[in-house]
Amino acid sequence: MIKPSKKDFLQLVKDGTIPPLYEEIPYSSPCSIYKSLASKNSFLLESVKGHEKIARYSFIGFEPCLVFKVKNGIIEIETSDINRTDKSLIKDYKNYHPPSIPPIEGGKVSSSYAAKVKGGFESAFLRQKNISSSKPLNVLKNLLSSYKQKPFEYLPPFQGGAAGILSYDFVQYLEQLPKNAVDDINLPDAHFLMIDRLIAIDHIYKKCWIIVCPGVKDSVVGDGVRTVIDWAEKYDEAEYEIKKIMSLVNSQQSNPPLPPFTKGGQRGINDQCPMSNDRIEVIYEIKKNEYMDIVKKAKKYIAAGDIFQANLSQRVSAHIRDKNPWSLYRILSSINPSPFAAFIDFGDYQIVSSSPERLLRVNDRTIETRPIAGTRPRGKDSNEDELMRAELLLNEKERAEHIMLIDLERNDLGRVSDYGTVRVDELMITEDYSHVIHIVSNVRGDLAYGKDCFDAIKAAFPGGTITGVPKVRCMEIIDELEPVSRGPYTGSIGYISFSWNMDLNIIIRTFVIKGEMAYVQVGAGIVADSEPEREYYETLKKAEALIKTLERV
Template identity: 55%
Template sequence: MKTTSKYPASPSKREFNDLCSNERPLIPPLYCELPFKSPAAVFEAVKGRAAVLLESIKGPDKIARYSFITFNPFLEMIVKDQLVEVVKDERRSVSSVRPLTRLREILNAYPQRKAPHLPPFQGGAIGLLSYDFVHYIERLPKTVIDLLNIPDAHFYIVDQLFAFDHKEHRAYAIVCPGARSIELGYTSLSDAPLLKDDLKTLYDEAEERLHRMVALYSGCSSEMACTIPDKKKRIVIEHEMKQSQYMEMVRRAKEYIHAGDIFQANLSQRLSAHIGNTPVWQLYRILRSINPSPFSFFADFGDYQLVSSSPERLIKLSDRIAQTRPIAGTRPRGISREFDERMRADLLLNEKERAEHIMLIDLERNDLGKVCDYGTVEVDELMITEDYSHVIHIVSNVQGSLTEGRDAMSLIRAVFPGGTITGVPKVRCMEIIDELEPVARGPYTGSFGYVSFSGDMDLNIIIRTMVIKNSVSYVQAGAGIVADSDPEREYFESLRKAEALLSTLERI
């Protein structure tokens, strides 16, 4: 069955054959353009285990342009306790290989020709790097209790998705022809010559799947209601740390700062709430209305789910240009333009905020410098303010050209986890976090996003995020501690950063 003439598949079969023959072994995606709809409304039709929504709801066009929906992955990669498990159907492969090496092998097995006019993710890996994934990158102590027992990394490998361009108001169904032939051994399609019959089979199978996606999309609503329920306050929020304990943690961090060990550290606390049989998707629907953000996402991994309204990018790689976008410095938004202007001025004139931000810019420049060509790392946006739904942030953008022989995995090793949520210097701060925080962070301050078959990547920082497991929602938030930090103020600052999440829980 072919896609309807109303939404024809591109490229045509002849164009597909020519592209594959002329650019062997690269294989272009098959796609069709569709009427633009709300990504969240479309996700209503596919949500369930292994479904993921990356949604740019609100923010500057530069970072909030694209959204993606993936479902029905053909491989799953789970990393925990130094073991890498890859699952296809009912078959499993377990090894102790380095996880980024294994992920590179899987993605390199499919030689994708990126379509430059489509949104940047056209198939590949989508998923999670927990904060604790740092133990695969750096030699660090690991002494705290892991209460959540979430994988250190968890990726779906996908070859079909819906992609949305909010700036151009366009939507696409995309399929990667032949990707599902990648087996657990990662036999590369580029190892075998593709004959005309092979190309015909690849095209016909992809077109059939594209047709089913079009039918699914056509049955979806165009918009999703964004009404925010009133607060019911039936949920009991449990603080896993007393105020006095957090304040003591801040005092101990300040001792390290005064001793010259570190300049700044991010210290967090965890809260939790039993949500009973409340559908997890309902939490996301409320949160996206309360706190629309550029790096929001919903992910269902079966025995746990993630609900996020993150405002911050960790790293983007596009056509070998790497960008990181640190956020440091926050003020609340008000009900008037004049109030917001005062807050922006207060942010930019505050010496503490500026000094902290400059330290983090230097850290990010150093991280990119590990894998980028000498002389290419630059700060192309310095300490601008960006308005979000509830707050104003100071933001900078640092970019560089990736060195020949380096790739997305090299970049992850260089920048993960983000300096804005660890501190400066990063490694010593992570040692102190392990010493002072009572439990393992799990997904909090890790990263979520995609790494494409073509080599592009976009990962956020997991903040403003709930982890739901066994009918309990876990919320974590922190504050940046510097030499003159007031422990009580930092305690309430960490709670303020959890306000949107706690407000969501109060409305179920």
């Protein structure tokens, strides 16, 4: 049964908020459901494995009503209606059309019509004449704000909104930083899909819902003249969409299950997913001596008191020819099940991620971050696992580094939280993953009055665990020492809802697929007593674990 009823829906709209329509369907595998709905500009945000506090929900989105991209200060917005012409894209700004700006061309913003953020040019989407470097977030905020959703508390926290990525390079809009690294892959600084229909899954209660948001296209992607929306008609359209989605999901046979997780870092995957006969051509883009040199330079900065710790990475690429990105995701998420896994098909590139780390979560007025710092390999059995946990927690270097990063995260959250509310509610616990054991903490605060999830991004992005301490100076050093820009690596994947709930991961253990190339980036935390050669081999080990996944596709 579709809820709410038409009568209740219209009453809520009359009261000033727009509820989503939803219908519960049989609980099923997120991968199976995604396969039935997958297309260009679709995504799966999947909690594959983890504690119920962080791995409860999965979300599947498809057929976005709007695509939002930012690159080098240019905001590009595409609507789902490719035949739309001579119309304003954003209802809130539809009465503002500078005469020098041409109309929309085929539903896509022309380059001269886009927001030139860094240059400070006046934009067709923005009233302000002086545009700050953080303006892309403000534009996204205004887009989401134009739809006044009233979410249901008993449904998962994402009931429509924007889902996608913030590249590490998005920090250029948040901080004044140099930009010397080569951007050879040329991916967006931010790329979001605005979703008005999705599947939400609750893994604790084994429930699954189709959710459709009526009237988003009319509220966000409006005509040049304000019109009265017929909400009874929008209810009927949403009801039809739910039935159509249900038919697609029911017609799709389930994916065959992948082998179950086995303890100790190995999986029973060899029989069903044998190694491919195709040889993977791997390119290590930094030579051993080059990586050791940048570690030595970072240690000089540490010795001089400039920084305390820095994360330095290297990129590895591989020719993958006709290997399927979705198959790669299926195998990666089986080998390395994580609470913040994601597959996003942006059309001209794909993101395949199995991240264990949350950067930021905002739910109602609560904000939290969950830093990971400190790692040991899994043991051969439970006794050896216990020894590894004890050794990790008793290691003075690991403890000192972790506490330093907790302090950084507390400071970040303190910038947007009520005074005295920031607290560490989980301190240095261990979490087991397929191949490693991590030290994890959880830092939480209460959002201050007038602050929201976008302020939280400005305060805490990117994460301190993958930059260093102090963060801004470390990012300057990263730009100086790393030869290529990080792109999506150590940025964030996640969602921002119409009601401004948000959950973002940190992009690690992730493939970027573009054309016939797969890119992975791996880093190591550098401190005063780091050994350059050992740090190099640590990054190599991380990269090889990911590259081996390609050999099973």
